[in-house]
Amino acid sequence: MKLLRLISTWLLLISTPILIHAGEKNQLNLKWTKLSDLPALTGQSQALGVAGPFTGIANNTLIVAGGANFPQPVWETEKQYFNDIFVLELSSQSDSLRWIKGNFFDQPIAYGASIETPYGLLCMGGRDAEQVFDSVFLLNWDNQENRLTRSELPSLPKPCAHGYAAIIGNTVYLAGGQSGPGLESAMKNFWMLDLTPFQQENDTSTMHWQELPSWPGPERAFNITVAQHNGQENCIYLISGRRLKDAGTEELQYNFLRDVYEFNPSIYKNTQKKQSAWRRRKDVPVCVMAGTGAAIGQSSIFLFGGADGSLIYQVDKLRDRHPGFPKKAWAYHTITDTWIEADSTPVNQVTTRAINWGDKVIIPTGEVRPRRRTADIWQVQLEEKPYEFGLLNSGTLIAYLLSMLLIGFYFARRNKNTDDYFRGGQRVPWWAAACSIFATMLSSITYMAVPARAYATNWEYLLGYPAIFITAAIVVYFILPFFRRIDATSAYEYLEKRFNRLTRLVGSGMFTIFQIGRMAIVMYLSALALATITPFNEVEAILAMGLLSIIYSTMGGVEAVIWTDTIQTFVLLGGALLILFFTLFNIDGGFSTLLSTASEYGKFHMVNWDWDMHSYTTAAFWVLILGSLAQNMISYTSDQAIVQRYMTTSSEKLAKRSIWTNGVMGVLAGLLFFFIGTALFVFYQTHPAHLDPTFKNDSIMPLFIVRELPVGIAGLLVAGIFAAAQSTISTSMNSTASALVVDFIRPFITNKSDGYYLNFSRSFTFCFGLLGTIVAVLLASADIKSLLEQFFAFIGLFGGSLGGLFLLGMFTKRATGRGAFTGAIIGVIVLYLVQSYTDTHLYLYTFVGVSACFVGGYVSSLLLGGAKSDISGLTVFDLKIKK
Template identity: 45%
Template sequence: MKQILIVLSLCILSVSGTANESTQQTFLTWNRHAELPPVGGQGESLGVAGPYVGVHNDALIIAGGANFPKPYWGENKAWHDDIWVLDNSGNWIEGGKLSRPLGYGASVSTPLGVICIGGNDAAQTYSDAFLLKWNRTTKTLEQESLPALPTTLAYTAAVLLGNKVYVGGGAVTNDLASTKKNFWLLDLGDVQAGWSELPTWPGPERGLNLLVAQHNGKGKQIYLLSGRRVDKSGEIEFLKDSYAYNPRSQTWSRVADSPICFMAGEALPIGDNHILVVGGDEGSLFFKADELKDDHPGFFKQIWGYNALTDTWQKAGEMPQNHVTTQVAKWGEDFIIASGEVRPRVRSPDIWRVAILPPNPDFGTVNWITLLAYLGLLLAVGFVCARQTQSTEDFYVGGRSIPWWAAGISIFGTTLSAITYLALPARVYATSWSAIILNLGILIVAPLIAFVYIPRLRRINAVTAYQFLENRFDLGLRLFGSASFIIFQLFRMGIVVFLPALALSAVTGFNLTVCILMMGLISTVYTAFGGIKAVIWTDVVQVVVLIGGALLALGIVAVNLDGGLSSLVSMGKEAGKFEMPPIEWSWANDSFMVLILGAIFSNALVPYTSDQAVVQRYLTTSSEREAQKAVWTNALLAIPATLIFSIMGIALFVFYKSNPDLLGPLEKYDQILPWFVAHQMPAGFAGFVIAGVFAASMSSLDSSMHSICTAVSNDFVGRFKSDWNDENQMRFARLLVGGLGILGTTIAIIMSTMDTGHIFDFLIGLMGLIASPLAGLFLLGLFAKKPKANHAWIGVICSLIAIVFAKYFTDLNGLLFGLVGIGVCFGVGLFTSLFASRNAQS
């Protein structure tokens, strides 16, 4: 054993240092999409600077702007009023004229149209705001006036966040010496209310600044970057200071300075947390423009990336051409950079279409061998268990002979899905380890489960949890409880396979369909043949692999940190990663009380009392005492596992804050662990950690399949079919598991081909509402003697109404829905029974 540990340590150390080799990555692809037609009656297409640019109804709108006719250095600047529209077929359509030649304002694409804000001409600056709307039916452009700005403004920036337009920075005259500290808001839900003034940033005034919205892990922020101003002595200052505005608290904070000045540039929000700056002027040749004239090399081509979550800058490839003083607009999934200035006085008519380059790492032969060997081991365990599964007693409850420690590990594996495996480190990476509280609710609830719930279940020799509901109330509530569980699990099966597979494929290069098929089909085979024994023993293997993979990943992250664990602690503390939630009486935020109550009711009472996938493990041991030990095993496993995943999240944050060049824009920040595995871990090790993700997903999937089968066979078919012999039951159960496996895998594959995220989130959320009333039913049956079936039904109905109201008509934190559902079901059920009892006595 000692020799094995030495070899493992040497292997980990052999990869240390490689992660710190900074390499510049490329995240974007650039294509010339079109060329802006000539404007202002000019004979050739010269392009414009300062245009209004946006997309509406799948058409690109470019309006106004200014340029210098040829020869560039012998002519005066000309402002234009032309409007051009490029449809999705690549055809240019004349869109009429602006009310006057105008440019150097700001523009924002909104569902209402392209909002154009401020601007100037050769003589003056304006406070105008107006809307450009493309009518795709008539192929015409419509213009509509909007409330004017509080003052004249040019060289400003604007951004849309939600249903609100924010404007910040700019100059009130054509002279940039008149830059202003201004921050205004226009609510598109109440446009006629006009612009409202907001607090300004705690830095100097500026113009030609950038304004972009991005998520910093805690919420959407508005970032004000760079710019230019003239100080009190008349000197031009190229600014690098940057600020973030929190719309919820209406407060500003200073963030990391940009590495260079980006005045008059463009910024793209990429993925969940990144901003890429794809234009601008750092000012190095600003005072030499008249001297260089046509020998000016143009502006820098380096793309700079900012990670709003780690507050770090990185180099992010190069652009083929830097266009300044223009606007960026999103068209579909791509970004449009239209025309603009490429060197002093020279514009370009090029319209660039910029797309995000998907990562394409190679998983590698060694990693595939590691993963396939693990999957082969699961099949072998399944076939061994299949030989020991000869009766329905074996298939459903393992002959009630499963060791307590194996049952406890299986409970832990069942409740820890791959979504949690990926999401908990990601949540800590993005926020803090306050979420650790959520996973500790089982320690509080375990005595109730062990000493009250398990004895009642085993006393009636139950196979499903819902038999207790019939024994205590009536058959209707048993069928309601079982059906609710079945429907919820049917939807959940696809989710627990699809989401981890999506995260893996996005950053590892895995084929999504192959990933889904591997998890789905292998789980189906060993579950169908081996029954609950195969599920539990493969869960044991899978828990070892997933915890081992997490420890391995944590070890490699820690070894590659400059300063090791001390850096992890010091940088984690500085970033607030070890902070606990505030102790406050707020029911909308993740306060301490919300997390505690959520941990007890939503995360512990609901699954450990009403979820057949968990409850079934209580029934597989040889005695009540063994089942109680299984519950305590699971509870005690939750502590180190939660600490491991939480510390891993902190370690990933510290690692990528120290090595920003190694992290690309992630579509979702819960891909952070797969990204690290794919890009930083050596061959073989990466395969083992990915096997851990597979393990977490498959342990949830096999539990769902088997528990649905148990519920259908015992609560529905077996309950009403008295002549059902053991052989027929076994045949039916195995066929049903096979069908469920195919169904769950098919749902996951369908999800992979459609934009169904919001639909499935809604359905899962809706079905999840039923779980807490079920838990309330069990508590009502356990602790109240008077309530009968009719009282319990009233409690369930009132509970459902209360949760729907809380979800859709209040700002109550979703973690408290469990408390609402359980509390209302229990309280109403008990109250109606007492009320009925008094009426009967009177």
């Protein structure tokens, strides 16, 4: 009771900060930098610039090819088309950029579409004064020989000019345009070219353009086409454009379009109703025909210019008094389907492209008003808004972190032997064990990622949570009795009794390696989010989480871990409730607006009744149920971090109660987190100016915490993110130490005092915690990050097999050690093949691994045989289920 009073007092103190607002609302600021001027073209003494060039970046070099302009005096001359090609090496400093004159095209050409690909700048269509072309080719700059290369590709299905292209992976999409010199030939073309064959020794013989269903709107040219992620998939966005009005409708001839459409390639691929891949999105506030657009961040599209058509019928009257196209940028958010005015711009260049270059955008040359081009090359960058975490937030966070150390000191004096250190002397209350299981399985990644998933998609993944109850029933009635019966400190003791020592050592060893990786990944991914909202950088956040967890875990053992988990459960769940409260409080109309807006956008959609032959690639109902069941079975049967909690209570009855309680907590928490994600969607859908494109989608909850919540409350909720991370980290430290001592030290170093093994336990806890922290710091290094990610992906293959071994031992009589070991290898191989060569949904990976190990192990046992051993009481067939 004394400890509970301390916990209650601590929570009260840090939960009552002064309600000062955390920060100002977000404003988007675009930084424009002039890079260089396009040189004068052939036959012209001045650098006038061009409109409609093929332009893009290849080998870190900007290419500007072809284009058209009006020679001086512009109102007395005809439009002139060019075949000049210029390149600009962007790797140099901006004050020393140097243009190089490239080759010439065979003929003058302009107003084609171009897009960067892994193989060069793809150029499509185009026109001159008399005709429109259907040619397609790749341009590439050879940095060694300073020359431009050209590779011919299959022609377009029709000639096309004034269209716009985008790319997803190896697939290029070309939308809109006109097939003849006049706008009356505007098309509803939507063409696709798969460049994969070109990757195979430049083979173009099997490449061809495919005509896809077009958008559910009118034909057009001068549209904008951009590829961006919509929270679920990478999609193509068709924006604005211009067409002739239907004959006889009005005197004015042009129809200035503001409509927006989204094409989802995954829906097109996996459904029979191909047209359903298109859906209408919110109109852009003004027409932005012939404008420039680029994807910025994970789910934003910025339009840096475009013509609104407001003065198009006064061009001849205004001439050089024309003010130019509106100097205004727009931002569209694909998840919330909202438009905002992004920022004013120094110039509005149309009939050119906005080219992504790292976190910057290059906008070369283009038209700034009728008949006037510009030679300017601009670089645009979205500036990150600095955030001051503040003294009160910092104080709240520090108070939490120091309190974790105090708990470690408190329990250090209670550890007399390894039973105290690893099982808490079996004196842990059942509800604390339940909280520890809950906190262990709920890492900071889940704490942030689940609301982020609901924010970006819908409630489909909530269906996986009821599988916890199915798992809990299986564990309570079939699995828990095995561990209690053998009085296990390590889960892998069962594998030796059921199979052989080799299986135990392999299982324990794989668990240890996996947990080191898990610690590192949890710390690293949590640090990525924390570094954007706290005074810590990534490495400092990793060190804060890792070193503090090492201290209290090493000193206090499993009791310290369980009680800190319990506090962290209250912190993170209390924090989640506060986020939901403040989100609803800041939504105009509150709960009713949340329900209506979320329903309008399908955010409460929960069941995907997909049973066709491709459903294994989607979040179908059966995929989520089987995948969640397998994931939970692995955790509850083969994860020492969870099994260890079974053994800290004083009786099997109380252990069962902790498992059921954790199940209830897990489902309720899942519902809470999904509701938070939906509330965040509605908040940002109704307050789009508060979104920050520089934040990743998975950091939407941290963004809300630091930008929308009162100071002090924000600090408390950031502590909740730390809490979710530390609960996973500290548990991994203690459980790996217990596995190593019990499975590798005690069996081989015998006849030692318990104090001897206790010292080993503390040393292992410290060493593995330190190792996990070091690996997390290495992950933050770009040089080694990809190598470590591949290693952890490989280690992850063994999780399914580990769970399969336990189920094989418990639910079969004829499985042998030799067969089990073979089954584990089969499980790893099958899962690797499924991951590498199929489109199977990742939720099914664990189910595939468990099933392959179970079936492969059973069949191998029948074929290979093995030494007979006494398995009495080690299978469910000998188990008497207690009510």
